[in-house]
Amino acid sequence: MLTNAQIAATLEQVADLLEFQGANAFRVRAYRNAARVIRNLTHEVARLVAEAPHTLAEIDGIGTAVAEKCVTLVQTGRLPQLEALLDEIPESVLTLLRIPGVGPRKAAVLYRELGVATLDQLRAACEAQQVRALKGFGAKTEQAILDGLPVAEAAGQRVYWAEAEPLVAQLRDHLQACAAVDQLEFAGSYRRGKETVGDLDALVVSTAPHEVMEHLASSRLVAETLARGDTKMSVRLATGLQVDLRVVPPASFGAALQYFTGSKEHNVALRSRAKQRGLKINEYGVYRTVEGAEQYVAGATEEDVYGCLGLPVFPPELREARQEFHWADAGQLPELVVERDVRGDLHMHTTATDGVDSLPDMVAAAQRRGWEYVAITDHSQRVTMARGLDPHRLLAQWREIDALQAQAPAGFRILKGIEVDILEKGGLDLPDDVLAQADWVVASIHYGQRQPRAQITARIVQALANPHVSAIAHPTGRLLLRRDPYDVDVTAMLQAAKEYGKCLELNANPMRLDLDDVDCAAARELGVPIVICTDAHSVEGLDVMRYGVLQARRAGLTAADVANTRSWSQLRQLLGRAE
């Protein structure tokens, strides 16, 4: 069964190839738009195809044509249109698009005129000086392509949000030391809190743009300047990350911040709305045309810009053209969860298994953070690499917890927990009579991750059915930028969690952030509580809670949607158990 992500990727590929062919740009956009809509859906297209195929075209952004293609794709696993396109254009030409400055038009000329279909062939063509002879190309373009080849080869290089964070802090310090900088904000996907970041967008208010640009270029972090104009500059950091700087006047700061925060799709939707109301929005402000002349209406703050359209300032995390405009229209913009709402952490490790800090140290660190409770959840015996706990060692740890609890300040609770493995053949790694004595049980998969969908889904659903299990940890097993999720049927998992009254984890580790934002939104819709947990293996590991909260915000979660914003006794009640 095809997942929404797979269907979306197929439509994206069709869009790429159509664009390469020089197809109508709006047709290409329609495919990309449909891909985005499907990727963000909180229910599965494959299920709709099976149960109510005629409702597909009712989804905003999906018309009869794409709906039909989805049906074909889901039912046959193939898309004839895509196969026809791939007959005409080798898939490898799409790698040419990764070169900065090479888009579909130039790539098409390279392929058509020189037969270039791979990066290696392109390098050879450039070195033979064949590229500069092409119409629309020249010596500079040829050199730019040669310079850009390493970028393309290392392509798609995004960094974890958590990696971008210290770079932003350093750049912020550096830029704020410049006297010409009046206001500064980092926009883009960083401000939206996306789990990975492809570049950084710095926005500055200044009356002396060139001074600001000189100052940025002087940073130790900057390796090279890629482009520089009067208001805009691009540099590449030594780490490889690109930084785009825009300098704007004060009256435009809000409009520019709104614009450069994006997402692109959110902006397209916003500008369409503006247009419907006779307004125009660009990065300088909101304008109304009066008797042929453009009049500035607003732009100094984001409040002003959104306010012109009767809209609230959307939290940046929601600006993905998903539900935010519908929520705003209905006056139901969720009040997103914040880190101080979180009252405890329910997944962490100690030196008993693969943690590096002791049980007392982890507990003390949690207390210092102001949390009211923690669950100690070391690995179970199956995870031999981590010296997982057998019943004997686990019970010994729980006695240690009892002793610690006796000395703990009033109101602080140390929960006896375990991260119990879901075994390859199904079933849990510890007997029920042991699990029954735990306060909190997270079940997770570490082995048999490559099993087929039905098998791995059945394992998880079975774990959720176990009365002693409280939550599933890192429910899809993905590692950002490194490993795809395993082939679990997320909808079935959510429904099982709903049926058995269990929680699903949003693992806050910045390399996991699992469940992802779309699946967390689906959990919210279904009323399945999310627990945001650090999965800390050290005292410092507890710091990642904020990344999990950021991801929850992207999903539109409120404090009420997150179970560990409750007190422990309230959380127990939520799970239907008496204290």
Added chain:
DNA sequence: GCCGTTTTCGGCCCGACTGTTTTCAGTCG
């Protein structure tokens, strides 16, 4: 290819920068 409180046809967000151009196309965000 999608969509409809001007529309079932004719629109579809908008501007900066670069390089190759004699006035603009392509790319990018």
